[in-house]
Amino acid sequence: GQQVMQIPQYQHVQEGEDFTTYCNSSTTLSNIQWYKQRPGGHPVFLIQLVKSGEVKKQKRLTFQFGEAKKNSSLHITATQTTDVGTYFCAGDNYQLIWGAGTKLIIKP
């Protein structure tokens, strides 16, 4: 069946370091969405990417959609404590297929 693999499962960073999470789909996607879930909260929509090779930025967050529309990444520059949470990708191929999420943990 269709799958969206997301890695890594966890990433520990020092505050101020960068963070990246990657998603790979077994099939070509029509688009991909990214969500953030704060600890104890619910997923909140961040962005949707539609075009092949698309790159979008939201302040310190950079989202990319691969040329083949099968992979995507989210990069956070200079992480802050407010970035803590789990980041999910969700690939659309008729229906949304969710990645397992990457948990961003900031080392004390």
Add this chain to the structure above:
Amino acid sequence: DAGVIQSPRHEVTEMGQEVTLRCKPISGHDYLFWYRQTMMRGLELLIYFNNNVPIDDSGMPEDRFSAKMPNASFSTLKIQPSEPRDSAVYFCASSEKTSGRGEQFFGPGTRLTVL
């Protein structure tokens, strides 16, 4: 708009009891989704509705689970009988368009504990 509303926020019950979770989607949204989230299995889509009609219930774990949407502003997810392995956070989400073609707005979730 108040967003997606779920009740109760927390539910503790004993094995074998019936549990009913409730959801009010955002007004005007045509799609409603029920998800389950656990540490072991992550975020799982259980079922979704379009215009109150169930479209895909392939994620419903077994016959103990049932979902209804009697009108555009209300949906329920029922577990009967409940088992300890049903303990999870259950989210309801709604969207204007089908999954992926419109962002999904999630409710705060119901944390279910089955003893």
